[in-house]
Amino acid sequence: MLTLLFLTLIKSVPIVYAALGGVISERAGVVNIGLEGMMTAGAFSAVVFTNLTGSPIIGLLAGVFFGAVLGFVLGFAATFFKVDQIVAGVGINLVALGGAAYGLVLIFNQPGASPQVTQLAPEQLLPQITTGETVMIVLGLLCAFGLNWFIYRTPWGLRIQACGENPRAVTDAGLNPLRLRLYSVIASGALAGLGGAFLSICEVNLYSDGMTAGRGFIALAAVIFGRWTPWGATGAAVFFGFFEALQYVLQGRISWLPSDAMQALPYLAALFAIAGLVGRVRAPAADGVPY
Amino acid sequence: MRVVLRVLAGPAGALVLAFVLAAVAMLIAGVNPVDGFGALFAGSLGGRRPIAETLVQTTALLFPALGVSLAFRAGLFNIGAEGQLLMGGLLAGAVGAHFAGPGWLVIPVLLLLGMVGGGIWGGIAGWLRARFNASEIISTLMLNFIALSLAGYLVAGPLKSPLASGAETAPLLPNGWLPAFPSIGSLSFGDTRLTISILIAIATAIVLSFVFTRTVFGYELRAAGEAPEAARRSGINMPRMTLIALALSGAVAGLGGAAIVTGVLHRFNTALSPGYGYTAIAVALVGDLNPLWVCIAAFGFGILEAGGLAMQANAGVPKDAIHVIEGLIVLVLAARRYFATRASGAPV
Numbered sequence: 001m002l003t004l005l006f007l008t009l010i011k012s013v014p015i016v017y018a019a020l021g022g023v024i025s026e027r028a029g030v031v032n033i034g035l036e037g038m039m040t041a042g043a044f045s046a047v048v049f050t051n052l053t054g055s056p057i058i059g060l061l062a063g064v065f066f067g068a069v070l071g072f073v074l075g076f077a078a079t080f081f082k083v084d085q086i087v088a089g090v091g092i093n094l095v096a097l098g099g100a101a102y103g104l105v106l107i108f109n110q111p112g113a114s115p116q117v118t119q120l121a122p123e124q125l126l127p128q129i130t131t132g133e134t135v136m137i138v139l140g141l142l143c144a145f146g147l148n149w150f151i152y153r154t155p156w157g158l159r160i161q162a163c164g165e166n167p168r169a170v171t172d173a174g175l176n177p178l179r180l181r182l183y184s185v186i187a188s189g190a191l192a193g194l195g196g197a198f199l200s201i202c203e204v205n206l207y208s209d210g211m212t213a214g215r216g217f218i219a220l221a222a223v224i225f226g227r228w229t230p231w232g233a234t235g236a237a238v239f240f241g242f243f244e245a246l247q248y249v250l251q252g253r254i255s256w257l258p259s260d261a262m263q264a265l266p267y268l269a270a271l272f273a274i275a276g277l278v279g280r281v282r283a284p285a286a287d288g289v290p291y
Numbered sequence: 292m293r294v295v296l297r298v299l300a301g302p303a304g305a306l307v308l309a310f311v312l313a314a315v316a317m318l319i320a321g322v323n324p325v326d327g328f329g330a331l332f333a334g335s336l337g338g339r340r341p342i343a344e345t346l347v348q349t350t351a352l353l354f355p356a357l358g359v360s361l362a363f364r365a366g367l368f369n370i371g372a373e374g375q376l377l378m379g380g381l382l383a384g385a386v387g388a389h390f391a392g393p394g395w396l397v398i399p400v401l402l403l404l405g406m407v408g409g410g411i412w413g414g415i416a417g418w419l420r421a422r423f424n425a426s427e428i429i430s431t432l433m434l435n436f437i438a439l440s441l442a443g444y445l446v447a448g449p450l451k452s453p454l455a456s457g458a459e460t461a462p463l464l465p466n467g468w469l470p471a472f473p474s475i476g477s478l479s480f481g482d483t484r485l486t487i488s489i490l491i492a493i494a495t496a497i498v499l500s501f502v503f504t505r506t507v508f509g510y511e512l513r514a515a516g517e518a519p520e521a522a523r524r525s526g527i528n529m530p531r532m533t534l535i536a537l538a539l540s541g542a543v544a545g546l547g548g549a550a551i552v553t554g555v556l557h558r559f560n561t562a563l564s565p566g567y568g569y570t571a572i573a574v575a576l577v578g579d580l581n582p583l584w585v586c587i588a589a590f591g592f593g594i595l596e597a598g599g600l601a602m603q604a605n606a607g608v609p610k611d612a613i614h615v616i617e618g619l620i621v622l623v624l625a626a627r628r629y630f631a632t633r634a635s636g637a638p639v
Contacts, residue, residue, distance in 0.1 A: 033428060073622070083625035086368050086428060090572055091621030098614025105609035106320060217432045224426065260444035267433040267440075275425040 004242075004249045006129050009137055010203060012241025014039065014212075016140045017195030018219035019226065019233040020147050021071075021188035026228055027151060028184035029164035029177075031288040033089025034074045036216025037096030038189045042067040042196025044100035047114045047207040048107060056120040056132075060197050067193015068186050070096060075185030079178040082290040093216075101209050113208035120202040132202045140234075143191065148230040160184055164284030167291040177291055192216065214267065221270035228284060236273065243269040305577045305620050306591065312619055313595075316612035327606045334601020335594040341601075343472070343483035347555065349593030351564070353492040354547020355571035356589055357499055358409070358540040360580040362427075364503065365536035366516030371416060371431025372544040373568025374438035375409035377561070379545025381442050382408030384552045384559025385450050388461035397467040402491070402549045409545015410538045412438060417537030421530035427537060435568070442561050452558070459560035469554040486554040492589075495543060496582040503582065512536055544568065566614075570596075573617040576624045592617070 018035045025032040032038075042063035050059030074092050077083045101111070108114050120132035129137075151157040160180055162170045167177035195215070200207045218240050225239070226232025243266040251259045317327035335345045355372035362369035369375075383401040390397055412434055419425040443458070452461035469486040503509040514522040515532045523529050547567070552559050574592050578585030595617075599610035 077622065077625060087576065087625035088622055090370060091618050091623075091625055094569065094573065094618025094621055095615055096618075098611050098616075098618055101611035102316070102609050102615055105611065111609070111611075214432060214436050217429055220426075221429050221433070224429070258444055258448060260440055260447055262440075263443075264437045264440035267436040271419070271425075271430055271433045271437070274429055275419045275423040 004245055007245035007248055008238065008242045010129065010133055010241075011244040012238040013133070013136050013140050014195035014198050014203075015215055015219050015222060015237035015241055016234050017143065017198065018192045018216055019222035019237040020140075020143055020230060021191035021195070022219050022223035023226070023228060023230050023233045024147060024151070024160070024184050024191070025071075025188035026223055026287050027164045027284055028160045028181045029167060029284060029286045029289065029291070030075065030078045030181050030185050030188075031085050031089070032071075032074065032185060032188050032192075033086050033220070034070060034092030034096075034216075035089075035188070035192045035219050036212055036214065037089075037093035038067040038070045038192035039196030039199070039212045039216050040093075040096040040100055041070050042193030043200035043211060044096075044103060044114075044196075044207045045193075046197035046201045047117050048103070050117040050201050051108075051115070054118060056118050056201050059117070059201050060120065060194070063193045063197025063201075064190045065193070067196060068190040071186040071189020071192075072182070074189070075182040078185065078290065079181045085288055085290070097210070100207065104207070104209070111209075114206045116205045117201060119205040122205075130202075136198050136202055144230045144234040151230065156180075161284070163291075164286055167286055181291075192219075195219075218266060218270045221274050224283075225270075225273040227282075239273070240266050240269055305624055308623055309591070309595075309616055309620055312616045313612070316615060317606070317608050320608045320612065322606050322608050327602055327608050330604075330606035330608075331594070331598035331602045333598075334605070335598030339478060339480075340483055341597065343480055343485040345590070345593045345597040346472075346489050347484045347593075348596040349589045350489040350492045350554075351547065351551060351567050352571055352574050352592050352596070353489075353586060353589040354495065354550060355544040355568045356574035356578065356585050357492075357496055357582055358413075358542070358544035358547070359571050359575040360578065360582060360585055361499060361512075361543060362413075362536055362540035363575060363580050364516050365512045365532065365540075366519060367417075367420070367533060367536055367540070368428045369413065369416070369431050369537060369540045370428060370572060371413065371434050371541070371568070372571045373564060373566065374431070374435035375412045375541040375544035376548040376551075376564050376568050377435075377438045377442050378412040378548065379405035379407075379409035379542075380548030380552045380559050380563045381438075381445065382545075383549035384460045384463070384556075385445070387463040387467045387552065388450075388452070388558070390467060391464055392466060394466045394468075394470075397464070398469060398553060401463075401467055401553050402546060405545045405547075405549020405552070406542040407545070409548060410542035412545070413541015414534065414538035416541075417534040420537065421533045427533075431537075439561060442559075446560055450559075455558075457560065460558050462558045463553065467553055468557055469550070484555050488550040488554040491550060492547070493586060495546065496586050499543070500582040544571075570614070570617055573621045576621055 045066040046059040046063035049062035050056045077088045078085045122130050163177045163180045170177040222236035225236035247262045247265045314324040317324045383405040387401045416427045416430040420427045447458040450460050472480040472485040511527050574588045578588035595613045599613040602608045603610040
């Protein structure tokens, strides 16, 4: 039981970060389908820079940086070029996944997975949770708290909300909604990159192809399930994290339900979550609409 | 000027861009682009066998790309072609392993089962969207992972061939194998993996093109995608259209899965697709969602897929570079609507 609790916390962390990224981006009016790719970029660059410098802290920062770079690409495309946000996001995902696979061969000269690198503070604090993981869990909660405060309590947060509801009004108020949207998507990418870095250098100590396994899309489902609020999305991410943890805990315990079938649990949970909200959610009015 | 913009924004621009990006990727890997492209084209177009392999890859990409085009035309972002391909192949492989009979019966039935498998998978997303307004972007992607888990479980357990060491179904009886591509003069393809499935794929493209441009259903489908509010007000049943479009889109992708099972693998396993369903999105966009252009785009990407391995082996450029290029093309083509509007002179 305790194992399930700890595993839920650990498995939730990357989804929480990505979901918070999704919240800020969608609140500003940009649907970030590229979260998955930004997590991939974060996970891969964290390993590369940890390997390069020997410091997982620098790896973590690199993950944030390269997530933000992809956020900039999507943000710039979605604002000043007015491209289709969904198509651009799909493109980001393909580039990131292909780029990481390409980079594995170029940098480490081995396809499929990177060599092992220094893990972020692996000393055990609690039986199942390492110090690094504890820090990231606490930081995740701080991010949720901070984003909540930022969106609802600061002038800039309210302006960003306005970009997602009625960008015209932002223009009329003398501000540039495109620029605000761009900043929001960059922040979104940074958060997703942090979530990806957690996957590669905190939960384990290497990058392997496809390791994000759709978590960016589960995070998008968490944004919807959490009704576009920071705390709601965090709760939803923990809910999906629980199903991922459940799969590990149940493995081998229920003989008639094999592990292959149980891997579908978090995805099924996300599917049911977005389907179960009929008529009860309202996205920001200008979400996904280029301005 | 307008003509220049239009050409740049179109498939021609994407093709030029692909070559430039490929050259950059080769330079990054420390390879002279001349050698890189040499290996790429030798491995994809340099002879009978490479060409056959390119056409095998073209076929594998064409079915899901046509499915994706159909959904996109209806304004629905089906990014679940990968799962639909897998489910189509799974159903065809599961039944095909035990289905004895004459080829003229077995093959059409297996292909139809592929459409049913993919159609159900796409239909689930369509139903969720129509009934619960659940985003098809998320649901189709979740269904990809669910399909992979389900197929992985079935081929490792209930459907596993007792004779095979790996996780796969029992092989199809030879009556269920698609015939080899017919000989052209003295050119025979009997010893390659090329089958008549490419002809089926092209026929599918022609049918879809006809449906889009010459039928009421195709008109309604495009109207639903291009002007949903106008479509709804003119009496088109939008939830029904959503369900049908996603189910049909899945069916076309599923047909591709069955074509791989009956034409190439002769059994089902989860290695059926190395990501054809995702690359198909790039193919569909490069082909401008027009079935006939999509055929040409699929051939272009078929060259990349088939030549990529040769490029890796003979020139030392990792074949994953191909996928980076595909992604960048999608990113650039996302700007297409902007350019197209500019080219037609409409206000932005």
